[in-house]
Amino acid sequence: MILLVDAGNTRIKLDWMEAGNEGRAGRSIAFALAEIDAARDWLDALPRRPSRALGVNVAGEAVAVELDSLLGQPVRWVKAGAQGLGVLNGYREPAQLGADRWAAMLGLAWHERRRRAAAGHAGGRADVPDSHSAAAGQAGSAKDLDTRACALLAIFGTATTIDTLCPAAAAAGSGAGGEVGFEFPGGLILPGPAMMLSSLSSGTANLPLARAETALYPTHTHQAIATGVAAAQAGAVLRQWLAGLEQCGQPPELYVSGGGWPAVRDETLRLLARACAGLGLAEQAVHWLDAPVLDGLACLASQAEE
Ligand SMILES: Nc1ncnc2c1ncn2[C@@H]1O[C@H](COP(=O)(O)OP(=O)(O)O)[C@@H](O)[C@H]1O
Numbered sequence: 046m047i048l049l050v051d052a053g054n055t056r057i058k059l060d061w062m063e064a065g066n067e068g069r070a071g072r073s074i075a076f077a078l079a080e081i082d083a084a085r086d087w088l089d090a091l092p093r094r095p096s097r098a099l100g101v102n103v104a105g106e107a108v109a110v111e112l113d114s115l116l117g118q119p120v121r122w123v124k125a126g127a128q129g130l131g132v133l134n135g136y137r138e139p140a141q142l143g144a145d146r147w148a149a150m151l152g153l154a155w156h157e158r159r160r161r162a163a164a165g166h167a168g169g170r171a172d173v174p175d176s177h178s179a180a181a182g183q184a185g186s187a188k189d190l191d192t193r194a195c196a197l198l199a200i201f202g203t204a205t206t207i208d209t210l211c212p213a214a215a216a217a218g219s220g221a222g223g224e225v226g227f228e229f230p231g232g233l234i235l236p237g238p239a240m241m242l243s244s245l246s247s248g249t250a251n252l253p254l255a256r257a258e259t260a261l262y263p264t265h266t267h268q269a270i271a272t273g274v275a276a277a278q279a280g281a282v283l284r285q286w287l288a289g290l291e292q293c294g295q296p297p298e299l300y301v302s303g304g305g306w307p308a309v310r311d312e313t314l315r316l317l318a319r320a321c322a323g324l325g326l327a328e329q330a331v332h333w334l335d336a337p338v339l340d341g342l343a344c345l346a347s348q349a350e351e
């Protein structure tokens with residue numbers, strides 16, 4: 046059994062997988078360091094003692110040390126590489142890319158390959174079997190398979206990251222088994238929703254830490270801030286979605302994740318639906334992934350088994 050570890054700046058996510066299996070168990074836990082007892086209980090309830098641990102850490106060396114001690118064994122910490130599992134890393138200095146973003150791209154490639162394979166079997170209709178789709182508006186969650194379309198993953202964590210995977214030109218990015226290859230051309234980093242909210246309250250004399258629903262025309266301060274933050278997040282997603290549409294000639298497949306998603310969900314779906322309507326496109330499904338970083342680590346772990 047292999048432990049999978051995603052140490053983010055707010056929370057640590059853990060899951061496990063059986064060696065030789067594809068995919069992780071899907072029994073993940075998310076906890077802050079202050080909640081480490083919950084993680085101990087989770088570890089105690091595992092069916093067996095894990096033989097090894099594979100992880101990414103963007104939360105600093107002290108967290109890595111805490112985790113090695115919690116897990117009772119040294120974690121093998123993965124860094125971003127120039128390529129791996131059929132994905133090319135377009136960062137100028139590949140190792141500068143956050144290890145979590147790299148693992149998430151590997152996980153996204155895995156989900157996209159599965160979606161495409163399922164769509165091929167279903168006669169060109171695509172869906173993601175293991176993640177529920179939050180369709181914008183009333184539209185169905187399936188769409189015609191177009192292998193030119195890119196995939197976009199927005200993770201609303203401590204920071205928000207919005208990263209694209211483009212199908213790679215035939216030979217360049219194909220994986221070891223000849224599966225579809227992808228290229229990560231680059232992506233955005235901005236403060237996550239909670240950090241945007243707290244920066245306004247800590248950096249001004251009068252603004253509160255806002256708690257409110259969004260509105261088209263906000264009429265009080267809490268609403269104005271909550272809406273401004275959601276609009277900034279959704280606007281950044283739409284920017285990259287439009288970039289993918291321009292580059293590939295097809296609407297990108299949009300995946301979302303992270304603890305901050307509920308705060309930006311409505312605004313993102315509304316903006317995307319309006320963009321599709323304005324462009325004469327069918328409404329897009331939005332696929333929720335609970336832990337794309339752990340999915341990527343599971344892919345790496347199963348490859349290392351071979
Ligand atoms: N129970 C929770 N504990 C901490 N953060 C939470 C919780 N529920 C939602 N959040 C939100 O999720 C964000 C962290 O999301 P997460 O995906 O775990 O980020 P990271 O990977 O950066 O640690 C926080 O900024 C906060 O807005």
Ligand SMILES: CC(C)(COP(=O)(O)O)[C@@H](O)C(=O)NCCC(=O)O
Pocket residue numbers: 052053054055103141142143144145146202203204205206234237
């Ligand atoms: C952007 C991040 C802070 C996101 O961290 P998170 O919100 O998941 O805790 C992390 O991926 C990171 O430190 N990246 C290094 C810089 C880069 O990716 O370019």
